[in-house]
Amino acid sequence: MEAKPSTANLVDKIVVPGDVVLDLSSMTNQTIKLGGGLRQECDSVSVIKAGKLRFSKPNKYWVESSQKRYVPCVEDTVLGIVVDCKADNFFVDIRGPTIAFLPVLAFEGGTRRNIPKFEIGSLLYVRVVKANPGMNPELSCTDASGKAAEFGLLKDGYMFETSTGLSRMLLSSPTCPVLEELGKQLSFEIAVGLNGRVNAESPSTVVLVSNAIMNSESLSAVQQKIMVDKLLQRIK
């Protein structure tokens, strides 16, 4: 069996389900916020998803991992596909455990008289408003103050699906290397959803952009630059 040092700190290490990462009995009078991948069991906090344990001051712990399915969280912006229209809600698939509802009035200036008509299969850029366990998540096409703010239907472009880790990398700041390199030579627009869907739009190079993004998942920054250079050589 392995030796367990009594003050082992597992932050920034890879953990697997079952590992106990925090001992709450030694941390009384503190408020600790637990993010995804962690669960409290009486006096200890244990891991339920494999990944890297992260800590952000002053008191946030979470497990960072990348999956092909999405766990809905409030205030996430995602790309959804309409699968059905009912009287009160659109049913939208956001790659989570359950179908999400988009109320027909959740648009800027939405009233019963100007309900938008989305065909089945249309791609929407939406925000998650409610995500309670066991219930279907609720979406909205407005931001918190009621303005449209670029939410809504995405008409043109090519949508492809990746993992949640890659979409977080694309949305990180400073800009991730693959987007920076592509942006130096090409002009394109992408809409990234935290559920792993990316919609790329470009006048003539959409396949190159999408291949570059899909290939960049497991590469380091330098490797991403080299990969993009090689792809761009081909179209010169």
Add this chain to the structure above:
Amino acid sequence: MEVDRADGRNPNQLRPLACSCSILHRAHGSASWSQGDTKVLAAVYGPKAGTKKNENPEKASIEVIWKPRTGQIGKPEKEYEIILKRTLQSICILTINPNTTTSVIIQVVHDDGALLPCAINAACAALVDAGIPMKHLAVAICCCSAESGYCILDPTKLEEQKMKGFAYLVFPNSILSVLPEGSSLVQGEPMEHGIITSVTHGAMSVDDYFHCLERGRAASAKLSDFLRRSLQSKLPGDLSKAE
């Protein structure tokens, strides 16, 4: 007592292990696990909305489909499906996504003994790959006991057929913990000393069975280390983004 195994291993030695994750493009989680020549591929899809009729809608349900290498699906495959389903239900946290179904599909690539433990290990690695919430991991091992009472681990198919009886044992994995030693004991023993599943075939005495349990438990520590290492190499290192 010295025992001659056909491939020259000693009684406590396992066959070479290999595990790779995320090998199937469309499945939400996948893994292939091989022990020597026995190789199994597992794919996980889900969680998807809705449960079957006989399932409890207040919990997530797990559905297992076992595909043999050749031939029709018959009773042995159904039995494996039931055993695997019960094992996976006890390691997954079923209350997190109620009213959903997670499908686990096992494809046998080659069977050279210890097939069910290999499938359980592959299914566990595939569930981790898919991000299904779990209480802990499971490691499975096969122990046989022979006429004269000695027991050997991880038999090949020929060895399995010659033995008096064999047992498939599934243990929880060994965990890293920041708690001081001895504080997280369940009824006086650390959690790793528990057992999740035990399936026996043939006849063996009670003492032989307990002997197999001890050997299996000791070997499960090695399997658990191997599983942890193969999951570490699969998870992406950080890309040095400013976080």
